[in-house]
Amino acid sequence: MEESFADRPLRAEAADDFARRFGEYWAAPTPEGLDSVLAERVRLVAPLTPVTETLEEGRRAFSDLLELIPDLTARVNRWGPTPDGVLIEFTLSGTAGGRPISWDAIDRFVIGSDGLATERVSYFDSAPLVLTVLRRPRTWRGFVRSRVHRTG
Secondary structure: OOOOHHHOOOOHHHHHHHHHHHHHHHHOOOOHHHHHOEEEEEEEEOOOOOOEEEHHHHHHHHHHHHHHOOOOEEEEEEEEEEOOEEEEEEEEEEEEOOEEEEEEEEEEEEEOOOOOEEEEEEEOOOHHHHHHHHOOHHHHHHHHHHHHHHHO
16 A cells, blocks of 8 residues: 555654744735745635635635734744644734734644645634724724625
8 A cells, every 4th residue: 555645754854944934934924925835725724714725715814814914923932843744833913903912823734745735724712812803993894804705
């Protein structure tokens, strides 16, 4: 029986390269730049957002997030390889409604043979983020608009 790529351990160099590119991406993120870390066919799962299955769907969802927090960046705190990818712990921060906002997250990535993620599952407590948005009326319009885009 032939072993598939998903059954083989990810090389340490590939995990290191992905974590480096992830950090570089988040220094100045744009929807267009997602192709530096995500494959064309990529499953993206995160709190507060619908599951997407392609890079283009991911770009649209990320555009909505950047509309809500235009100066959003992230700092990688630490990372570690998994058998098929990487876990990355990071802190996101930016400005929403004229005031600072930040939250910690952990993303689990499955990395394909080309070094790009074919799956990302993000883990974070969304309650503080939602409460922050609710307390800042200046964010409501962008938040509602992003919800309409996702359901439309």
